[in-house]
Amino acid sequence: MQGARMARRSFSRLATAVRAPADLPRMPAFDHVPLPYDGPTAVEIARKRAEFLSPSLFHFYSNPLNIVEGKKQYLYDEHGRRFLDAFAGIATVCCGHSHPDIIDSITAQARRLQHSTVLYLNHAIADFAEALASKMPGDLKVVFFTNSGTEANELAIMMARLYTGSHDIISLRNSYHGNASGTMGATAQKNWKFNVVQSGVHHAVNPDPYRGAFGSDADKYARDVEEIIEFGTTGHVAGFISEAIQGVGGIVEVAPGYLPLAYDTVRKAGGLCIADEVQAGFARVGSHFWGFETHGVIPDIVTMAKGIGNGIPLGAVVTTPEIAQVLTRRCYFNTFGGNPLCTAGGLAVLKVLEKERLQENAFIVGSYLKDRLRGLQEKHEIIGDVRGTGFMLGVELVTDRQLKTPAKDEICHAMEHMKDMGVLVGKGGFYGNVFRITPPLCFTKEDADFFVDVMDIALSKL
DSSP states (O other), X not given: OHHHHHHHHHHHHHHHOOOOOTTSOOOOOOOOOOOOOOSOOHHHHHHHHHHHSOTTOOXXXXXXXXXXXXXXXXXXXXXXXXXXXXXXXXXXXXXXBTOHHHHHHHHHHHHHOSOXXXXXXXXXXXXXXXXXXXXXXXXXXXXXXXXXXXXXXXXXXXXXXXXXSOOOEEXXXXXXXXXXXXXXXXXXXXXXXXXXXXXXXXXXXXXXXXTSXXXXXXXXXXXXXXXXXXXXXXXXXXXXXXXXXXXTTTSEEOOTTHHHHHHHHHHHTTOEEEEEOTTTTTTTTSSSSSGGGGGTOOOSEEEEOGGGTTTSSOEEEEEOHHHHGGGGSSOOOOSSTTOHHHHHHHHHHHHHHHHTTHHHHHHHHHHHHHXXXXXXXXXXXXXXXXXXXXXXXXXXXXXXXXXXXXXXXXXXXXXXXXXXXXXXXXXXXXXXXXXXXXXXXXXXXXXXXXXXXXXXXXXXXX
């Protein structure tokens, strides 16, 4: 038995001992040995996926990775090779992969009670709701739990329509809010929209400082919201939904000063303001806990998912007691929303964020990383823009800085080069030409240096 353990340990150490050539950046040291993996290979999984899973699924890289283990800000493939994770499962793993405190909370709850129903009392959902409400400003203190960001945004839009008696919703062009009927209507990119009924949504000009029609002029963008209300509705609207930083849209920060103006205009028309914090929330922006706080506004409804559970299927809508009353007009119920297992994990996430001061780390290291990326922009003509805040950063690649021609193929080649050097990063934006840099919030300065050095070499190879 001891010999088998030694053999296993040797195998694991051998598998992780991937040495970078002398002329390539060296990944920061990390004291973790992955477990031996004897499951299906990437080829076998790809075959099953092609046969049994939705044909709509796609993957990064010409040879997709088989990721079998994660620890903090690192991922491991089937061969035990370590990768720096700068994507975090699409801005989801905020506390780091396989955090022991979160695992312990989930495991302890699963041993006691995995699921019952909200028709009975259980402390897990109440404790988490109380803790979540404590992170919200103003009178935002009533929580509805869901299973995803799409569900959360669907519920928020429905509540706005019920509360106001109006149907019209205003969202921003280039936005993404989900893939169900209501949220698909609010989403404003053809890449994510199917030909199904999507009624009552108006899409305002996107206040994008880089590609937008009015640059950073918040007043002109806000005037478009006024004109939508004046010429496209009865003069009364149900609500306005937006992200502070568009995630799927390519890490686009809305122009400074825009949200206060838009909120004021919408409220004068009787509407509610919905902040979609699915990606920007939970300390990711560093300077604040929520993205909307960076604009000095207080929404009427806040939606969240992703970082709320560090990978657990969990979402939430938080609103005021008055607005929350609209769901008492009929029976509203969500079988899995707020189940004990997920809410125990969600509470553990909040505790880890505070205990390990991950918001502070996101601010400090995120600012450092952004500065280094701007230095890279001065070196590489292909980098058109560097934007974002904290650990929600975007690097847009263009083949012509004046015309801002999207470098669609080049970014794919760069991602392949970065993967080969041990770095995983996302991409997005309408044209698919923006690096989405959204690592776990435990990302270090050493990780940031390694990331930038790898990106530098990858861009040099284009």
